[in-house]
Amino acid sequence: MKPRIWLSLAHMCGREQEFIQEAFDTNWVVPLGPNVNAFEEVLRDFLIENGELKIKNEDKRVVALSAGTAALHLGLILLGIEEGDEVICQSFTFSASANPIAYQGATPVFVDSEQDTWNMDPGLLVEAIKDRLEKIGRLPKAIIPVHLYGMPGRMDEIMEVANRYGIPVLEDSAEALGSEYKGRKCGTFGEFAALSFNGNKMITTSGGGALVCPCEERAKRALFYATQAREQAPHYQHEKIGYNYRMSNICAGIGRGQMFVLEDHVARRREIHDLYVRLLDGVKGVKVMCQPEGGDFNSNYWLTCITVEPEVAGFTREDVRLALDADNIESRPLWKPMHLQPVFKNAPFYGNGTSERLFEVGLCLPSGPTLVNEDIERVVQVVKELVR
């Protein structure tokens, strides 16, 4: 049996254990502490670092949490989402983008993707907003666009629509740490943004996430809800429902170490993507998803994805997946759109067929930073053998 090639494995830089050891030595084995504060600071610096845009983003604050899902949930709470509200969400995504809408007793309204980025179609977004206004007489209370597989969405257009209707944006940047749109980091466009540090994301804290907040005051509010909503009093006083969503000082230690390799990981994932493009060039019916030309989009290429047009290729996406599996290589179909998920079958949907088609023909290929070029060549070899 050939060695297993995984889709996306975590990779430690080696310094993670220093920070964990420090936490043990100083007895900060709790969901707050020096690692949590320092991790938030480096994340913030990373997000707002770019040149003149720094001024624009300087007020942003990062709150480290137990998961990206918790970040999305708190974002919705801070935006005042309540029972009976509607929240627009990209349909083509992981369920964690949409579940927190249901946690709040609100209704997700799903919007389809556009062809170039596979992310929220700004035209359909307008259509959805207008139609909801007409049908229920109220505007959706928030918009959740996603930078899927690290590819930035069309944020200029999405923000323009959101601002026109005065609807706040909660950016799902769980897969897009290090990606940029027009020189600005993903996670800094919306009023709030969610990051994820789960095991297979750009960096990991073994499990964790963060909420990017617009200012100190909002960050304090996020922290309040994330730590059981304790009011100021010597005893335990509660006027709001709280959550236990804070990141532990141990996990944050891993995160601090991971920040030293983030840039390398982004560079390596981009290299892997370019290698796939080069090696799969000329294979009829198989296309590697690439960012739109022109320089506005700079994906971290968290995962390299391909589409397989069976009429042209002579084989299907599923043939590729099974052939890879037989060679001990992990791959996965693209996200099944939320509007096709049984759990969301009653949610309104504004579609154009894009995500349904992508779900049929798309596949994520192994893309982790620990892969060597020979691994990528092995993956491509399996695809090429299907041609014959």
Ligand SMILES: *Cc1c(COP(=O)(O)O)cnc(C)c1O
């Ligand atoms: C991973 C992911 C999340 C959730 O993050 P967790 O840290 O796993 O809770 C949310 N949205 C998208 C698009 C993701 O890929």
